[in-house]
Amino acid sequence: MGIQIKVLDRPIEQSSYVRSMLKGMALTFKHLIDPHKKTLQYPEQKWDLSPRWRGTHRMLTDENGKAKCVACGLCPQICPANCIKLVPGEDEEGNRYPLIYEIDEFRCIFCGYCQEVCPEEAIHVGRHYENSEYSRAGFVYDLERLMAQTHPVSTLWDPADPKGE
Amino acid sequence: MPLASLVLLQKVYGSQTPVHGAPWLWFTILKMIVVFTVTMVGVAMLTLAERKISAWIQDRHGPNRVGGRFGLLQPAADGVKNIMKEETYPEAAYKALFILAPAMSFIPALMTFAVIPFAAPLPTPWGLVKMVVADAPIGFLYILAISSLGVYGIVLAGWSSNNKYSLLGGLRSSAQMVSYEVAMGLAAVTVLLLAGNVSLDVIVENQVVGGWYIFPLLLGFFIFLVAAFAETNRLPFDLPEAESELIAGYHTEYSAMKFSMFFIAEYSNMVTASALTVTLFFGGWSVPFLNGVNMAPWAWWKTLITLAFFVAKVGFFLFLFMWVRWTLPRFRYDQLMGLGWKVMIPLALVYVVVMAAALLVLSMLGISPNAVWLGFIPAYWAILGVLNIVLAALVFVILDRGRIVSPASTRIDAAELARLRAASIPRSFAGVQGD
Numbered sequence: 001m002g003i004q005i006k007v008l009d010r011p012i013e014q015s016s017y018v019r020s021m022l023k024g025m026a027l028t029f030k031h032l033i034d035p036h037k038k039t040l041q042y043p044e045q046k047w048d049l050s051p052r053w054r055g056t057h058r059m060l061t062d063e064n065g066k067a068k069c070v071a072c073g074l075c076p077q078i079c080p081a082n083c084i085k086l087v088p089g090e091d092e093e094g095n096r097y098p099l100i101y102e103i104d105e106f107r108c109i110f111c112g113y114c115q116e117v118c119p120e121e122a123i124h125v126g127r128h129y130e131n132s133e134y135s136r137a138g139f140v141y142d143l144e145r146l147m148a149q150t151h152p153v154s155t156l157w158d159p160a161d162p163k164g165e
Numbered sequence: 166m167p168l169a170s171l172v173l174l175q176k177v178y179g180s181q182t183p184v185h186g187a188p189w190l191w192f193t194i195l196k197m198i199v200v201f202t203v204t205m206v207g208v209a210m211l212t213l214a215e216r217k218i219s220a221w222i223q224d225r226h227g228p229n230r231v232g233g234r235f236g237l238l239q240p241a242a243d244g245v246k247n248i249m250k251e252e253t254y255p256e257a258a259y260k261a262l263f264i265l266a267p268a269m270s271f272i273p274a275l276m277t278f279a280v281i282p283f284a285a286p287l288p289t290p291w292g293l294v295k296m297v298v299a300d301a302p303i304g305f306l307y308i309l310a311i312s313s314l315g316v317y318g319i320v321l322a323g324w325s326s327n328n329k330y331s332l333l334g335g336l337r338s339s340a341q342m343v344s345y346e347v348a349m350g351l352a353a354v355t356v357l358l359l360a361g362n363v364s365l366d367v368i369v370e371n372q373v374v375g376g377w378y379i380f381p382l383l384l385g386f387f388i389f390l391v392a393a394f395a396e397t398n399r400l401p402f403d404l405p406e407a408e409s410e411l412i413a414g415y416h417t418e419y420s421a422m423k424f425s426m427f428f429i430a431e432y433s434n435m436v437t438a439s440a441l442t443v444t445l446f447f448g449g450w451s452v453p454f455l456n457g458v459n460m461a462p463w464a465w466w467k468t469l470i471t472l473a474f475f476v477a478k479v480g481f482f483l484f485l486f487m488w489v490r491w492t493l494p495r496f497r498y499d500q501l502m503g504l505g506w507k508v509m510i511p512l513a514l515v516y517v518v519v520m521a522a523a524l525l526v527l528s529m530l531g532i533s534p535n536a537v538w539l540g541f542i543p544a545y546w547a548i549l550g551v552l553n554i555v556l557a558a559l560v561f562v563i564l565d566r567g568r569i570v571s572p573a574s575t576r577i578d579a580a581e582l583a584r585l586r587a588a589s590i591p592r593s594f595a596g597v598q599g600d
Contacts, residue, residue, distance in 0.1 A: 018565045021493060028222045028492040038224045 051155040054110040055128040057103050058153055059146035060121065067147055068122035071096045075114035075123055083107035084114060098143060105131065106139040116156060124153035184292035192291075196298050197279075204278055208432040209240035215432075215487050222491045243425075250421035255326060258418065262325035267419065267426035270318025274433035277311045280304040281440045282366055284450050284472035288463045296450070296468060297366070304365035305357065308441060309350055312396065315434060316342045319398075319405060319415045322427070326418035334414025337498065338405035341395055344505035345402075349392035351513035355385040355520045356445045359545070369449035373459040374543070377448040381549030384557045385520070386446045388513050393438040395505070398431065399486055401493040404501055439482035443475065450475040512560065523552055 040047065049055075059067050071088035083106075089099035112125045128151035133139050184192055213228065213236060220227030232238025254260065281304070284296035301307050316339050323335020356378055360368040372378055379386050395402040406414040416427045443449060450471040451459040458467050496504065527548065536544040 016565045018561060024492045025488065028488065031224055032218065032221045032488070034221075034224065036224075037221075037226050039226045041226070041229075 049127045049129070051127070052157060053127040053129075054112045054125040054154050055151070056105050056126050056131055056149070057108075057114070057141065057146055058124050058126045058149040058151065059101070059143065060124060060153070061147055067098065067101070067143060068120045069098050069101060069143075070120055070122075071098045071101075072119060074117045074119065078113045078117045080111060080113065081107045081109045101143040101146070102140055103146065104140050106136055112154060112156070115154065126151045126153050128152075182292050183286075184289065184294050188289075188291035192289075192294050193298070196294075196296075200278065200283075200298050201275065204275060204433060204436060205429075207436060208429050209244070211432045211435070211483060212243065212428065213237070213239050214483070215490075218484070218487045219491045222488075247422050247425040252423065253418070253420045255328065255418050257327040259325040259327065262321045263418075264423070266318050266322035266325060267423040267430075268318070269321060270315050270430040271426045271433075273311050273314040273318070274430040274437065277308050277437040278433070278440065280307050280365060281437070281444055282369055282449055283440070283475050284469075285459065285467045286463050287465060287468045293463065295366070296472070300366065302364045305353065305363045305368075305445075308437070309346070309353075312434070312437065313342060313346055315430065318427075318430065322419070323405075323415040326415070328418050330411040330413075331415050331417045334405045334407070334411050334417070337407075337411075338398060338415060341398070341402065341404055341501060341505070344502060345392045345395035345509065348388055348505065348509035348513045349396060351510070351517050352385045352388035352392065353445060354517050355382050358517075358521055358524055359549070365444050365449070369444060369451060372448040373451045373456060376543045376546035377446065377451075377453070379446045381546050381553060382446060382520070383550070383553040384516055384560060385513075385553075386442075387557065388509060388516065389445065390442060391509065393442060394486070394489065395501075397434040397438050397486070399435065400490040401496050402501060403490075403495060404498055407495060409495075435483060435486050436479065439479045439486065440475075442482055443478040447478050508564075516556070519552075519556065520549070523549060 059069060062068050071086060073086055073088065076082075076084040076086045083104040085100060085102040085104075086098055087100040088096050090096050110125060115124045118124075123146075126149060128149075131139070183189075216239070217227040217235070228236030228239040230236065231242045254263065279298040280301045282295065282297040286296060287294045319338040320335040323331040323333070323338070326332070356368060357363055359378060359381065360371045362368065362371075368378075394400075398405050404414075405411075406416075408414075411417070416424055419427065452471060452474050458470055527545065532544050532548075538544050538547065
């Protein structure tokens with residue numbers, strides 16, 4: 001025989017198989033007849049999302065139905081994942097607007113910096129999580145798609161009101 | 166069979182003639198079809214029950230999408246899924262046995278139910294029809310013989326898959342079955358001693374008259390139950406599968422309907438084990454306290470009521486199987502073998518000797534097996550019952566004191582421990598100490 005394993009000399013209440021077995025059976029039976037089940041019936045019931053939940057983006061529009069974005073370039077600048085593609089344009093009156101505005105939601109890390117940095121409150125992260133596509137290309141949201149989103153947008157963290165009350 | 170038993174048979178069975186000749190054949194075929202169908206549907210429902218019970222125990226809802234709130238069509242959906250799935254054959258598998266193995270575990274599982282009487286006899290214009298598929302006078306021996314055949318399917322599935330996990334699962338299964346079958350058989354021997362017959366019919370009738378055997382054979386029942394768990398490869402003894410160690414054990418390489426057949430075999434074995442426990446210890450199909458229902462003259466409503474009671478009793482044990490499965494963790498393999506050989510078999514052996522001695526003493530004292538005290542207490546039932554409660558209490562206290570589930574090695578004595586501790590001090594540390 002080699003070196004034997006040291007065995008703790010526990011009191012009987014802890015080491016008895018018979019007692020702990022009966023205790024376990026009682027516990028599982030209690031849960032068995034407990035009518036309160038924890039599972040959420042997902043497609044019918046959904047979680048209440050936090051007001052600060054950061055999901056897929058949404059571009060807000062002004063009263064004319066045009067994107068609020070002025071193509072200032074701050075969001076692609078701040079984006080740590082480099083997932084925003086912005087090509088600015090300018091109309092006859094000298095107003096800047098995005099010629100191309102694309103967000104690769106697959107690359108996005110949902111930090112919400114784009115929303116924080118936006119001076120026009122145009123781009124927002126949304127309180128939304130049900131995204132599925134048949135291809136990776138489907139996750140590149142262009143401007144129309146970002147404007148067409150209808151889900152509620154995230155509320156930014158306010159240092160004056162840290163608990164969001 | 167002693168004369169007393171014959172008198173008893175007369176008392177319970179009355180004088181209606183059993184069905185014979187051509188109607189007997191037709192009734193037997195009918196019973197085969199009905200029992201087969203009911204068992205298969207029951208097994209399908211058991212898979213649902215298992216999932217529901219596991220869900221409820223874990224505070225979940227379980228299947229509730231197909232077939233209403235209780236997911237009643239889930240077994241059908243599972244069946245369709247399993248039939249549609251691809252049958253996979255491992256490159257290195259021994260094809261013939263690989264295909265044969267599921268059937269080899271599936272068929273004995275269904276065969277065993279044939280000799281279990283499931284209701285009171287039904288009177289028909291052609292005579293009395295016994296509610297058992299095959300009215301074999303050697304019922305219990307048949308069950309012991311057939312139920313151990315199921316292990317061939319598992320072992321061959323494990324071997325023919327040519328997969329180390331499957332092989333280990335198969336080996337474990339055979340070792341486990343061989344070990345626990347001894348304890349199971351010995352525990353059942355006490356029933357046979359008390360009933361004086363191996364026919365399951367007579368065992369049930371004896372319990373109708375002399376009280377359920379659970380009381381006079383309490384300890385035997387516990388041994389039988391533990392062995393039945395091991396025999397059916399259910400937790401806490403599901404070592405052949407042991408997901409965490411062996412992936413899925415013997416059916417790792419199986420897919421689709423062949424996997425499903427192993428599944429059906431497991432549940433059929435559960436049904437048979439439960440039905441056998443009920444027949445041997447809980448009065449079979451008999452209705453408690455209402456012996457008028459359990460005796461001749463027979464009527465169709467008596468058959469129905471006794472059938473309902475049989476189903477209820479079996480249902481309780483099936484529930485117990487599931488309840489235990491979702492409560493207890495799996496034994497370690499050496500613990501399983503230790504429990505089988507060092508606890509169950511010696512215990513069962515001693516128990517058989519004690520019960521045989523007790524029966525001998527009772528007959529020497531001149532107490533008849535049919536003696537009844539105060540008009541309603543069967544003498545054997547009461548005396549052996551008290552003896553068994555004492556024995557069971559003793560065994561449980563001993564099991565509670567000691568470690569029935571032993572650690573990997575024995576306890577170490579203090580002097581040896583001190584030596585080992587001294588030896589295990591790292592050399593550098595010891596050197597510093599020396600300086």
